[in-house]
Amino acid sequence: MSPPNDTTKSLITESDSESTPLLYNASGSGSSAPAYAYAPSQAPISNTTTPYSYPLYPGHVHIKRRVNLKESACRWLTNVFWGGFSLFVLSCMYIIVMHSLRGPLRYYEYPIPNDVDLDRCVSAWSGQSNNAGSFYPYSSSASFDFPLPSKTLLLFSKGGHSNGQLKVTHSSEVTEQVRVAVTVKYHKASVRDAAKVCLIERYKGESGVGIFAPSPQRHYYSAAELLFFDVELTLPLTELKSGGYIKGLSTDVNNFSQDLDSLSDVHFGDISLVGTNGKIQAEILMAETATLVNSNAGVEITALVARSARVSTSNGxxxxxxxxxxxxxxxxxxxxxxxxxxxxxxxxxxxxxxxxxxxxxxxxxxxxxxxxxxxxxxxxxxxxxxxxxxxxxxxxxxxxxxxxxxxxxxxxxxxxxxxxxxxxxxxxxxxxxxxxxxxxxPHEQDPACDSEPDEKCDxxxxxxxxxxxxxxxxxxxxxxxxxxxxxxxxxxxxxxxxxxxxxx
Structure with a gap:
């Protein structure tokens, strides 16, 4: 805006710059009026060619301008174009940066049940083997030995991009304790290290091993983010032969197959096998109560002996x-x-x-x-x-x-x-x-008779x-x-x- 001319200045009285602040002092010190104020004592000047009109109220000046519709439309279209283009560029940069930062420890949640506590997790896997020609080029392993819990032996596996197989067996080489051996197959070590493989506790007397692979907060993931877990649960045969009784075994595994050996020397109080997208199969299984729940796969049991049993599956x-x-x-x-x-x-x-x-x-x-x-x-x-x-x-x-x-x-x-x-x-x-x-x-014999019928049976x-x-x-x-x-x-x-x- 150009400075006002002399005629316009006659409408404005300028206070003493040494005694009056440029801005109104809200604290009350100094002058209580603004530095520039409308002077009503002077009559307005008519017949002036100034482009300015009288102030609408003290301290404000109203500007009259001729509007050029063509120029305004072009300016509006230009602003819209460059604003949209800038937003597009910023969005692309955000996607690129987020994709580059995406890793196994970012933007993930661990599907750990609320009633499960983690005790001790694998911090360093033992070795890295190369699997030439395999879908998973690398593999590492870890193992846990712990006492048989007083109530329920647990084995959980949760995660959106992991799968595997669980084998349950018993061995005389394992004495007094339970052994859980875990082999993980993977593409990237960073993805392997993002998984939590830990000793877990649920309620008093219930403990075991949990495998929790991080689940990305999105509906897609690459093959490099996949994990495969090969888990073997070995029961102490020597101790079981003396007592031969395990109060409970509970598995809850996603995208796992479950294979139970012939456990003729093991008697479970309660056994619960829950899985998805993997077959449940067993040879000899004995329990007081048995619950086998599966989805998108079958259940094949050679011999299940129990007081009561419930087996269910969908799409299998x-x-x-x-x-x-x-x-x-x-x-x-x-x-x-x-x-x-x-x-x-x-x-x-x-x-x-x-x-x-x-x-x-x-x-x-x-x-x-x-x-x-x-x-x-x-x-x-x-x-x-x-x-x-x-x-x-x-x-x-x-x-x-x-x-x-x-x-x-x-x-x-x-x-x-x-x-x-x-x-x-x-x-x-x-x-x-x-x-x-x-x-x-047609020649059936009365079931009330012995093998050699008498006159009564006739x-x-x-x-x-x-x-x-x-x-x-x-x-x-x-x-x-x-x-x-x-x-x-x-x-x-x-x-x-x-x-x-x-x-x-």
Whole structure:
């Protein structure tokens, strides 16, 4: 702004510069008025050519300017362009700098459960081996030896970009203590060192080893950030042979397979195996209670013996042999169930249950029912799938037992076989396919008789009664050795768009 001319200056009285500060003194010292003030005592000057008008209020000057619309529009567009370009450049520089600074110790979180405390972590890995031709070019190792915890032995593995395999075994070379050997395979040592491999504690009496790989706070990561852990958990066989008992084993591993050796010399009070994206398999496993939970992979158990057991998986199958004394629950989705089950109830007062549910997968099972001291028992069996075949065979049951069976599928055939000891009602139904009830063994012998039947056994024969009203796609009735037992048990077989066959 150009200085005012002489005419304009006549509107302004300038105070003494030596006695009046240039700015208003808020403290109250000196003059209480601003250095330059409007002088109302002088009359305004008219007919002036000055480009300035009177001040709107003391201390402010209003400027009248002619606006050039074309010049303003060009200036506005220029400011917008350079402002946007500057923002773009700054954004690119930020991304480049952040990418260059990105490392295993920046922008990460460790997925450590809230109830888990870290005790002692690996600070230096033993050596670095070159793995020529492998996806992971390097590997290092570490190990832990610690006493068997009084309650639960823990092994956890969490992390967004790690995977691996866990093997559980026992050895006479390991005495009195548990050994956990960890081998990590990697691309970069900095990524390896970012992982936390530590002794952990959860509650009093629960301890073990935890592996926590850092998870980047983003939805992508490079192959160089991947880790693979090879973990071997070795139980002290010498100590177990004397006591042969571990109160608890709990695993919770992400993207891990779990492989348990034949642990016939080890008996667990409670065993819980939890995993994702890796198969759970075991040879011989014995426990009071067993819980096996998996996702996106199968569960294969050669022989599991427990008082009660629960096995579940999603997008995977369940197979193997299972022996329980109280209950067994098998749940799968988008996978088959192919099992042999032995239920041997020691308490005849409570019904023993066997539940097998899946979807979009075949269900095949062979079931033997038994009780202690060959006494009658009560059993309830559910076998259910969808869009796949169902074949359930109840091979044996105690004499005079109460047995209820519910077998169901859809869009496929369904077959149910009942043992010769079974006495009770039955119901079979389907749609758009035949329904059949057949005698499995025309020459069957009364199960109440010995191997050499006497005259009393000759007087009994098994009867199959069908209801007087038989619908086109369903049939109901009863089967018994003694008519008084026609309603003792109940069996239901259902399907749709497939044949249904009941063997009694």
């Amino acid at each position: 199958h369940i197979s193997g042999g299972y022996g329980v004394s109280d209950s067994l629950d098998l749940h799968a989705s988008n996978g088959s169930i192919n099992v042999a089950v032995h239920v041997n109830g020691s308490d005849n007062k409570m019904p023993k249950t066997l539940v097998m549910h899946t979807s979009n997968g075949a269900l095949h099972c062979v079931v033997n029912l038994d009780t202690a001291y060959e006494k009658p028992g009560a059993f309830h069996i559910e076998a259910q799938t969808s869009n796949a075949a169902l074949n359930a065979q109840i091979a044996s049951a105690p004499l005079d037992s109460v047995l209820t069976v519910e077998a169901k599928t859809s869009n496929h055939q369904a077959v149910l076989s009942l043992p010769s000891m079974y006495e009770g009602s039955f119901s079979v139904s389907t749609s758009n396919a035949p329904v059949t009830v057949e005698r499995a063994n 007087s009994r024969s098994r009867m199959i009664e069908r209801s007087t009203v038989v619908k086109r796609r369903s049939v109901a009735g009863a089967v018994y050795w003694d008519k008084r037992n026609a309603d003792r048990g109940g069996a239901t077989l259902m399907t749709s768009d497939g044949p249904a066959t009941l063997y009694v």
